[in-house]
Amino acid sequence: MEVFKLWDTVPGLCEEEPVLEFYPALKKSSDATVVICPGGGYAIRAPHEGQGYAEYFNTLGMNAFVCQYRVSPHRFPLPLLDIRRAIRYVRANAEKFGIDPNKVAVMGSSAGGHLSALVSTYTAPIEFENLDEIDNQPALPNATILCYAVNHCPDELEVAHVGSFRNLLGEGKEAEYHDYSCDELVSDTTPPAFLWHTSDDGAVNVINSYLYASALRRHNIPHEMHIFPNGPHGLGLAPSHHHVAQWAPLMKNWLAFMGWL
Numbered sequence: 001m002e003v004f005k006l007w008d009t010v011p012g013l014c015e016e017e018p019v020l021e022f023y024p025a026l027k028k029s030s031d032a033t034v035v036i037c038p039g040g041g042y043a044i045r046a047p048h049e050g051q052g053y054a055e056y057f058n059t060l061g062m063n064a065f066v067c068q069y070r071v072s073p074h075r076f077p078l079p080l081l082d083i084r085r086a087i088r089y090v091r092a093n094a095e096k097f098g099i100d101p102n103k104v105a106v107m108g109s110s111a112g113g114h115l116s117a118l119v120s121t122y123t124a125p126i127e128f129e130n131l132d133e134i135d136n137q138p139a140l141p142n143a144t145i146l147c148y149a150v151n152h153c154p155d156e157l158e159v160a161h162v163g164s165f166r167n168l169l170g171e172g173k174e175a176e177y178h179d180y181s182c183d184e185l186v187s188d189t190t191p192p193a194f195l196w197h198t199s200d201d202g203a204v205n206v207i208n209s210y211l212y213a214s215a216l217r218r219h220n221i222p223h224e225m226h227i228f229p230n231g232p233h234g235l236g237l238a239p240s241h242h243h244v245a246q247w248a249p250l251m252k253n254w255l256a257f258m259g260w261l
Helices: 051-059 078-092 111-121 162-169 174-180 207-218 244-257
Strands: 002-005 019-023 033-037 063-068 104-109 143-147 193-198 223-228
Touching: 019 051, 019 078, 033 051, 033 078, 033 111, 051 063, 063 078, 078 104, 078 111, 104 111, 111 143, 111 162, 162 174, 193 207, 193 244, 207 223, 223 244
Parallel strands: 033 063, 033 104, 104 143, 143 193, 193 223
Antiparallel strands: 002 019, 019 063
16 A cells, blocks of 8 residues: 655645555556545544455455545535545546546545545535646546445434534534535536445434435436445445445446446
8 A cells, every 4th residue: 555645735724634545456457446535424534444445446456545534623625625636636647557537436435425425516616726737637536436425414304414514514504514415416417326325224324325316316317226224334345244245246246337347
């Protein structure tokens, strides 16, 4: 694994420096890649949802990256700035990494899934962009992979993970929550997606995934979704839950269907 700095001088509050971890496949057979956002409620970043996923993609012959984006006390737009920069960095160095800049997926679990969905749907300019030539690269990914993702904002549906929104935006920002509800931001330009969730997830309600998939359907965006009947939140590759663990081979089939493997 090799670590790359996203900026020479990091813009914005920087109590921790965002970096991009590169996991090259030993037997590379694909020119596609994925940039991974670990979950953790915008408070931490879970290694099994970062390195664990990257090493799985390596077994598929894909190079993979983990974006160690900024979390609380850093607030929006800094996490989104970091993942946008990570995607742009990968594309700017596509030849070096041996990847097709038009085959860059973003992947995330839980709050990392929210960030992955946000970079796939929130297209408005944000502070600290357009600093150099790397920022000339497009930040919209070509595909989105969402694992038990936070999507919908806190409202009367009562399906949101309130802590993730509070950590992303700070206290007293409830009036702004809908601006970052990813299912409400889906448009005709949103990338195709693969989603999975467990129906009895006790931390992030499965309805988050249903709402995002429904929005994709309304905009005729191709997507594949798998809902498993049982399993706690934060399973990652789910090594001890054999039924749920099918999601990774199913994702592999989806990537192959798209011509990425």
